[in-house]
Each structure stands twice: as C-alpha cells, then as structure tokens.
Amino acid sequence: MKQIKVLGSGCRNCDITAKVITQAAAEAGVEIEIEKVTDIAAIMGYGVMSTPGVVIDGVVVHSGGVPGPDQVRAWVRGGADA
Numbered sequence: 001m002k003q004i005k006v007l008g009s010g011c012r013n014c015d016i017t018a019k020v021i022t023q024a025a026a027e028a029g030v031e032i033e034i035e036k037v038t039d040i041a042a043i044m045g046y047g048v049m050s051t052p053g054v055v056i057d058g059v060v061v062h063s064g065g066v067p068g069p070d071q072v073r074a075w076v077r078g079g080a081d082a
Contacts, residue, residue, distance in 0.1 A: 001031045002076055007043045007053035007063075010036065016066050017052040024072035032076065 004021055008014030018034060025032045037043060037055075046055060050064030054075070061075055 001033055003057055004032050004034045004076075005037050005055040006034065007037045007046060007048050007055065008051035009040075010038050011051070013066050014052040017054065020067060020069055021054070021072050021076075024069045025076045027069075028073045028076050030076040 006014055006018045018036060021034060046060050048060060048063045053063040054061050056075055
C-alpha cells in the first residue's frame with residue numbers, strides 16, 4: 001500500500017488533486033492511503049513552496065498545480081521515481 005500525502009491549505013486545487021489521485025489509483029488497481037496535510041510548517045518541512053504538493057512514500061513527487069491522471073497512474077504504478 002502506498003502512503004500518499006496531498007500538501008496544501010485545503011483549497012479547491014488540493015481537493016481536486018486528492019480526487020484525481022484516488023481515482024487514478026483505483027483505475028490502476030493500486031491500494032493507497034491518502035492524507036491531506038494542511039499545516040504550513042509540515043508542508044514547508046517537505047520543501048514545498050507551491051501547493052498542491054504530492055508526497056508518495058515520503059518522497060515529494062509534485063508541487064504547484066493539479067497533476068494529470070496519467071502522471072498520477074505512473075506514480076502509483078512505478079513508485080515515487082516514476
């Protein structure tokens with residue numbers, strides 16, 4: 001199971017990002033656990049200055065915009081390095 005964190009203030013783009021990740025993981029048949037992180041200090045601890053950010057298994061894979069479904073499927077299939 002992949003641990004995924006969506007970093008952001010809880011804005012609309014952060015919600016959309018979480019939905020895109022949930023849907024893409026389901027389509028890829030990959031089990032995930034998703035968490036929304038809204039604490040600014042925690043977000044900055046990852047070095048993310050532009051949200052939404054995405055962290056998979058402790059590795060920042062994205063920041064600054066809503067990722068596309070194909071991009072998310074590559075992440076959940078191939079890991080954080082994809």
